[in-house]
Structure formats: C-alpha cells, structure tokens
Amino acid sequence: MTSPRGPGPVAAAHRILIAAALLCALAYAAWELGGYRESGEPGAAVRGVVAIAVSAAIALYLRSLRGLGAKLTPRDGPSARDR
Numbered sequence: 010m011t012s013p014r015g016p017g018p019v020a021a022a023h024r025i026l027i028a029a030a031l032l033c034a035l036a037y038a039a040w041e042l043g044g045y046r047e048s049g050e051p052g053a054a055v056r057g058v059v060a061i062a063v064s065a066a067i068a069l070y071l072r073s074l075r076g077l078g079a080k081l082t083p084r085d086g087p088s089a090r091d092r
Contacts, residue, residue, distance in 0.1 A: 020077040027071045034064040 038060035045053035 024074055027067065031064060031067045031071060034060055034067055038064060
C-alpha cells in the first residue's frame with residue numbers, strides 16, 4: 010500500500026506560522042501606537058506604522074498561500090520510474 014501523495018502537514022504548518030506572525034505584527038503595531046498615544050514619542054508612531062505595513066505584507070503573503078497544498082502535490086502522470 011502506498012502513502013497518499015501530497016505535501017503532508019508542511020503546507021498547514023506554514024500557514025499556521027504565517028498567521029501567528031501576522032497576529033504578532035498586529036499586536037506589536039497596537040503596542041507601539043498605544044505607546045505613542047501615551048508618550049507622544051515620534052519614533053513609536055513610525056514603528057507602529059511600519060508594523061502595520063509589515064502586517065499588510067504578511068496578510069498578502071498569507072492570502073497567496075491558498076493553493077499551496079495543490080502546488081506542492083505532484084501531478085499524476087508518467088514519471089521517470091514508470092518508464
């Protein structure tokens with residue numbers, strides 16, 4: 010009996026880690042912007058805005074992973090072994 014072909018848990022684990030990175034970036038942005046609101050330090054505002062931009066980039070990357078499982082699954086067809 011052969012094992013099922015596909016990426017296994019790699020694609021799901023990658024999505025989970027990227028989603029965790031997105032949540033951490035959003036939490037950091039909120040923390041920096043909250044610090045700016047309390048102290049008025051311009052550096053905190055800049056770091057908060059940069060964290061929001063990074064969050065947007067991570068969200069776009071996460072969205073691009075929708076078909077990752079299909080991309081990592083080999084297509085059925087004749088392989089070099091079968092010839």
